Amino acid sequence: MDRAGGAAGPGQDPVRSFERWKKKYGKRQARLQLQRKQRKRPEWQQEREGIARLQQRYAQINANEVERFSDFPLSKKTLKGLQESQYRMVTEIQRQTIGLALQGRDVLGAAKTGSGKTLAFIIPALENLYRQQWTATDGLGILIISPTRELAYQTFEVLRKVGKNHDFSAGLIIGGKDLKQESNRIHQINILICTPGRLLQHMDETSYFYASNLQMLILDEADRILDMGFADTMNAIIENLPKKRQTLLFSATQTKSVKDLARLSLKDPEYVWVHEKAKFSTPGTLDQNYVVCLLPQKINMLYSFLRSHLNKKSIVFFASCKEVQYLFRVFCRLRPGVPILALHGKQQQMKRMEVYNDFVRKKSAVLFATDIAARGLDFPAVNWVIQFDCPEDANTYIHRVGRTARYKEGGEALLILLPSEEKGMVQQLSQRRVPINETKINPEKLVDVQKKVQAFLAQDQELKERAQRCFVSYLRSIYLMKNKEIFDVFMLPLAEYALSLP
Missing domain, CATH: 3.40.50.300 (P-loop containing nucleotide triphosphate hydrolases)
Structure with missing residues (x-):
């Protein structure tokens, strides 16, 4: 009788003998593979463990040692999006802000225009939802308010590029489009980028617009929002948002009205003054x-x-x-x-x-x-x-x-x-x-x-x-x-x- 892997006995067809061995070997390999798969931890569990390892590294972030985005403890999905979008080296506002935001702190950031602050809030926003394994059914998790439609559109484009490997839904609510059309899809959005007037209109008129689960509020170019006369609108919006949330506020200039808005919206914030150390208020180049x-x-x-x-x-x-x-x-x-x-x-x-x-x-x-x-x-x-x-x-x-x-x-x-x-x-x-x-x-x-x-x-x-x-x-x-x-x-x-x- 031939044994698997052994030579064929006298009078037996060696080809048929090999075919029998191959069949048995294939079944055995399939059985072993199934056993290994059963022993292997499910994917969601592995992801949870990966998230826990990232969070353990948050406390060790030293902004002075960070030069590249890969120096931050970020998810593979975010790092891949950054790499594919050709973002590798961090700017000063990104170096100072991202670590604090990952740790869950409120941040009041002052940075010159063109300093790269969009990524300073997009990255923590993506990581926040990723940590919680946010899904479409969880509703609105991140709210980003921009002063103008053009800036909102650009922020959306950056988010789309950097966040393309994540599964979150993102939406742009900026007016100039049909309110009813926006209302029909607003409840499916996880990350919402909007202008103040249009957002307040939805809060007032769209019955199924809920922000009760909001994790993070981001105010971009807050000085410009207030310069455009949206102070009362912003106060009304903030009143409608849950008190338990993280807030990031960015402003190129620090006026009295910006400080008033900061007092209203931020809790014990970390102050990031990127151009305070600079000799001039405009770029050296x-x-x-x-x-x-x-x-x-x-x-x-x-x-x-x-x-x-x-x-x-x-x-x-x-x-x-x-x-x-x-x-x-x-x-x-x-x-x-x-x-x-x-x-x-x-x-x-x-x-x-x-x-x-x-x-x-x-x-x-x-x-x-x-x-x-x-x-x-x-x-x-x-x-x-x-x-x-x-x-x-x-x-x-x-x-x-x-x-x-x-x-x-x-x-x-x-x-x-x-x-x-x-x-x-x-x-x-x-x-x-x-x-x-x-x-x-x-x-x-x-x-x-x-x-x-x-x-x-x-x-x-x-x-x-x-x-x-x-x-x-x-x-x-x-x-x-x-x-x-x-x-x-x-x-x-x-x-x-x-x-x-x-």
């Missing part, structure tokens, strides 16, 4: 200059600048929507040799996102924008920020120039000031530790486009009406400015300015 220019010469100045920076990506900030609308049309006709785009508050939400994506895709382009684009929007690889109109104050200046020199990259900023604005604005910037130098206009390089613009207006009645609206809108914006030492509408050469539009 940002080269900042200002130029004094007469009001009627500003259009010539901007055209000449764009003509000499054709292979660059620039954002130009204006005081009003009507200015952007008019000058966008004028510059498209002047054809400076670089694509011109416009972003302002009068556009529909879909149009704004279309313009934003178009600008991001282009290698060189100029974006004419109002301050709606100054906060939170992440424009990669912007070389220049030009402030065509003087900002309201130093804080607005800092937020505008924050569109360039992001994440330790280089960038340049140019502020165009009228003679009447120079003294007061430069003084304010100096007080806020903004290093800015004066540069002079070279008259030989200034191209005069006045006659061309006059010709456009003579041919186009609609453009002429837009020029008039632009004139009135600019004067109104100056008149409404609070700081009369810098902004005095009666100091402006109005007749010459009217001719320059013309």
Whole structure:
């Protein structure tokens, strides 16, 4: 009789003998595999043990030793998402915040625009739900409130990339869409990113919107939320949220209203002041200059600048929507040799996102924008920020120039000031530790486009009406400015300015 693995006996077919052995061997292997599987711990149990090991490491986090995201005790799913999205090295706000947030502490974070704070709260949010093995049936676990639709959309995109290996559902509730359509899916969302007004509307009108299970509240750019007049809305929202939760609040500036909101929403918070140690309030890699220019010469100045920076990506900030609308049309006709785009508050939400994506895709382009684009929007690889109109104050200046020199990259900023604005604005910037130098206009390089613009207006009645609206809108914006030492509408050469539009 042949034995498994032995030689075939005399008179037996060796092939058949091998086939019998192979069959027995296969059955035995299958039996052993089944036994091993039965002895093996279930997957959920292994995951639970892995989570417990991560939590044990939380207390040992030393922010000073962290250089990469992999130095934090994070789940494999989050680390994989970070790696696939090309996020490896941490920024200062991420280094200081993530460890505290993982330990369950409330955090009040102050960081310059472009410091990478989005990941500083996205990572702890994902880890919070992962630790608890959160499922769709558990409902809303994380609430992220952003000041604008654009910033909410960008936060959602970062979450989608970094969190794609997790099983949580995420939603964007920002208005501009059908309320009923949002209401139908709001109860299925685990991580909700929203603007304050739309969120309060759902709290008031959507009967099955529940936040009773909320684990974490994140307030992004809280100073901007309050600047936009949402203080009462935020108070009403916070009253509707469970008291037992973790809260992370981020703000580029620390005003009295931000501190009031912090007192209302945070419990015994850890303060993270990333730019307190910095010598300047703007990134060290940002080269900042200002130029004094007469009001009627500003259009010539901007055209000449764009003509000499054709292979660059620039954002130009204006005081009003009507200015952007008019000058966008004028510059498209002047054809400076670089694509011109416009972003302002009068556009529909879909149009704004279309313009934003178009600008991001282009290698060189100029974006004419109002301050709606100054906060939170992440424009990669912007070389220049030009402030065509003087900002309201130093804080607005800092937020505008924050569109360039992001994440330790280089960038340049140019502020165009009228003679009447120079003294007061430069003084304010100096007080806020903004290093800015004066540069002079070279008259030989200034191209005069006045006659061309006059010709456009003579041919186009609609453009002429837009020029008039632009004139009135600019004067109104100056008149409404609070700081009369810098902004005095009666100091402006109005007749010459009217001719320059013309």
